[in-house]
Amino acid sequence: MDNSVGTVKPKIMKSNSPLKLISGKELGTVEIVYETYGELNREKSNAILICHALSGNHHAAGYHENDEKPGWWDNMIGPKKPIDTEKFFVVSPNNIGGCHGSTGPKSINPKTNKFFGSDFPIVTVNDWVNSQKILMDCLEIPAWKFVVGGSLGGMQSFQWAIQFPKKIKNAIIIAAAPKLTAQNIAFNEVARQAIMKDPNWKDGKYMEHATAPNQGLALARMLGHITYLSDESMGEKFGRELKKSKLDFNFDVEFQIESYLRYQGEKFAPNFDANTYLLMTKALDYFDPVKDYGDTLFQKIKASNTNFLVLSFTSDWRFPPIRSKEIVRLLMNCKKNISYAEIKSGGGHDAFLMENHDYFEVMSNFLSEN
Amino acid sequence: MAFRKDLLLISSWIKPNTTVLDLGCGDGELIKILIQEHSIHGYGVEIDLENIKKSIKNKINVLQMDIDSGLSEFDSNSFDYVVLAQSLQVVKNPKNLIDEMRRVGKEIIVSFPNMGHWSSRLNLLLQGKMPVTKNLPHSWYKTPNIHLCTIKDFLIFCKDNNYNIIETSITNNQQKSNMMVKIFPNLFGAVATFRIN
Numbered sequence: 001m002d003n004s005v006g007t008v009k010p011k012i013m014k015s016n017s018p019l020k021l022i023s024g025k026e027l028g029t030v031e032i033v034y035e036t037y038g039e040l041n042r043e044k045s046n047a048i049l050i051c052h053a054l055s056g057n058h059h060a061a062g063y064h065e066n067d068e069k070p071g072w073w074d075n076m077i078g079p080k081k082p083i084d085t086e087k088f089f090v091v092s093p094n095n096i097g098g099c100h101g102s103t104g105p106k107s108i109n110p111k112t113n114k115f116f117g118s119d120f121p122i123v124t125v126n127d128w129v130n131s132q133k134i135l136m137d138c139l140e141i142p143a144w145k146f147v148v149g150g151s152l153g154g155m156q157s158f159q160w161a162i163q164f165p166k167k168i169k170n171a172i173i174i175a176a177a178p179k180l181t182a183q184n185i186a187f188n189e190v191a192r193q194a195i196m197k198d199p200n201w202k203d204g205k206y207m208e209h210a211t212a213p214n215q216g217l218a219l220a221r222m223l224g225h226i227t228y229l230s231d232e233s234m235g236e237k238f239g240r241e242l243k244k245s246k247l248d249f250n251f252d253v254e255f256q257i258e259s260y261l262r263y264q265g266e267k268f269a270p271n272f273d274a275n276t277y278l279l280m281t282k283a284l285d286y287f288d289p290v291k292d293y294g295d296t297l298f299q300k301i302k303a304s305n306t307n308f309l310v311l312s313f314t315s316d317w318r319f320p321p322i323r324s325k326e327i328v329r330l331l332m333n334c335k336k337n338i339s340y341a342e343i344k345s346g347g348g349h350d351a352f353l354m355e356n357h358d359y360f361e362v363m364s365n366f367l368s369e370n
Numbered sequence: 371m372a373f374r375k376d377l378l379l380i381s382s383w384i385k386p387n388t389t390v391l392d393l394g395c396g397d398g399e400l401i402k403i404l405i406q407e408h409s410i411h412g413y414g415v416e417i418d419l420e421n422i423k424k425s426i427k428n429k430i431n432v433l434q435m436d437i438d439s440g441l442s443e444f445d446s447n448s449f450d451y452v453v454l455a456q457s458l459q460v461v462k463n464p465k466n467l468i469d470e471m472r473r474v475g476k477e478i479i480v481s482f483p484n485m486g487h488w489s490s491r492l493n494l495l496l497q498g499k500m501p502v503t504k505n506l507p508h509s510w511y512k513t514p515n516i517h518l519c520t521i522k523d524f525l526i527f528c529k530d531n532n533y534n535i536i537e538t539s540i541t542n543n544q545q546k547s548n549m550m551v552k553i554f555p556n557l558f559g560a561v562a563t564f565r566i567n
Contacts (some may be wrong), residue, residue: 083463252486307374309426328433329443337390358419365426 003078004070005037005085007022008062010101013138019096019131025121028110032059032135033101037077038085040141047141048083049132050092051149054224054280055272057100060092061085064198075355082363083148091139096131097123097279105275106207116203125152125159125287132156133164134226143167146367150174150352151319152280155287158327162289163296167302170370172363174311175352177323178330179288184318187227188281191220204275217274218265225264230315230348267294267360290330301334307364308338311352318349339366375545376561380455380479381407382564383537384424388450393437394457396421398430404548421473441470447558449475456561457460458482459515463536465531472533472566481563484540486556504543505560519555528566537565 010033019027035058040047051061061077063070075085077090094102097120105120112119128320132343136144147168149157154176160168180188195201202209225297238257253259289297308331312324321342331338343359345351351359377400384390386408394398395414398421403472404410414432425432435443438461441452452475455468459482461467471478483505484490490501500510508515519527521540528535540559542551550558 110380325443331444332413332433332443333448337431338413339422339426339431340435341426342434343417343421358423361423362419363424365423369427369429 005062040089048146051153052237053151058094099273115207123301125185148172161306179320190327195220214269217269222261222265313351391449444474447551485518
């Protein structure tokens with residue numbers, strides 16, 4: 001396999017010291033599943049943290065044994081790729097509250113010996129950064145050379161610079177926003193309602209009933225998916241194309257886009273967890289460092305030596321360029337080193353996951369020069 | 371590496387440890403000079419992604435924005451200097467931009483190629499063609515230069531708008547000043563640079 005990190009195996013970090021959450025609740029023990037690519041150099045100065053978005057996980061690059069598809073950011077991470085694993089040591093964890101191996105709703109609650117389910121406490125971007133810091137300490141990494149993320153991942157990268165300014169040399173914030181708008185929250189709420197109105201929701205204790213609200217989760221994913229694509233890219237891919245040659249005058253799947261969305265939802269639901277979906281959307285809704293920190297935000301950022309790269313995509317309407325510019329403005333007012341580029345792409349919000357010559361070149365230049 | 375002489379002139383006008391916004395920064399050369407020479411903190415603004423890539427490669431802070439749509443991303447009085455080096459002629463609305471520059475910067479520096487230079491005048495007078503000269507190398511149909519002016523035009527423009535010019539430098543094609551440039555700046559000056567507050 002050319003330019004691939006090859007076959008990878010997830011690792012698990014266990015921490016027995018309790019993690020205090022922003023909500024006031026506490027997780028007694030924390031497990032974080034993660035993958036690493038490349039080698040940590042002797043000076044321990046080449047580590048990159050990858051932060052995943054809403055439905056992402058720790059499997060960012062390479063192939064799991066017997067898998068045909070690589071990790072979610074394989075086009076970005078690998079030998080001679082923008083995040084060059086010949087130069088960098090890349091750490092990619094699954095966030096707590098996730099459903100791919102890190103402590104989350106699918107874990108057993110030690111207090112009850114049952115699945116956490118909907119009892120899993122609400123986690124915030126701030127909590128994720130704290131848990132990633134535990135992983136960093138465990139791997140004996142003194143500071144991240146880069147923290148990189150798109151969308152919700154970009155928010156984590158931003159949060160790192162606020163929370164641990166001395167532990168992050170460069171932050172790359174892609175297709176993100178400093179907080180959600182009412183419209184963003186509205187979409188998340190519809191997604192949550194779709195899940196919680198599913199007859200198999202069972203107050204979030206569906207695992208105890210050996211079932212899952214997959215209809216609702218699939219609907220949530222369908223809705224999300226629409227907001228990740230642009231009108232332009234949907235039009236190009238599907239237009240008004242029909243599955244059959246003529247209209248049937250019924251409510252079955254008729255247009256290609258309907259079929260595609262259903263397929264996306266059905267493919268997603270069995271491999272994800274409804275409680276995790278709720279948690280991730282809440283973390284998005286709650287993210288608002290300007291409000292959380294007030295005036296101290298500026299002091300915190302001013303005190304840091306972090307260099308920033310902020311990227312947006314022209315057709316992204318979930319977090320459009322104007323939202324990234326809010327981050328730019330904030331950082332500029334703190335006199336930070338920051339560069340900003342608006343990448344031309346028809347790919348919508350999902351453009352941050354797609355191969356794009358301009359995008360990758362900007363990333364490569366920033367990663368190799370800082 | 372040899373720096374552009376017109377940028378070195380601008381650099382000589384900038385005080386150390388100040389903040390600078392460079393509009394149309396190209397590959398970030400001016401900001402790079404200013405960091406080296408005067409330890410400034412600055413940002414370049416560019417619309418062209420290829421220049422953005424080069425600036426990032428040069429380790430210069432660069433922001434991809436369109437200066438033709440104003441400087442709304444920048445707070446009033448947020449920079450000591452706002453510079454527009456040899457780009458005045460490409461902007462859609464020079465007056466709007468200069469007003470915006472004055473809002474954002476405590477002092478502004480503007481330079482442009484002088485359309486009143488003898489070579490341009492001769493081009494038009496003798497050949498009856500739109501001038502194509504060393505400083506203005508594009509044919510009329512593919513030039514990015516849509517608001518060319520002479521030094522005299524610019525001085526009238528500043529007077530009409532009450533822009534206070536505090537320093538002027540006119541240089542010839544070799545980026546130098548000489549007797550002819552001093553006596554007939556609008557005829558022998560190739561590049562004009564103004565400091566306005």
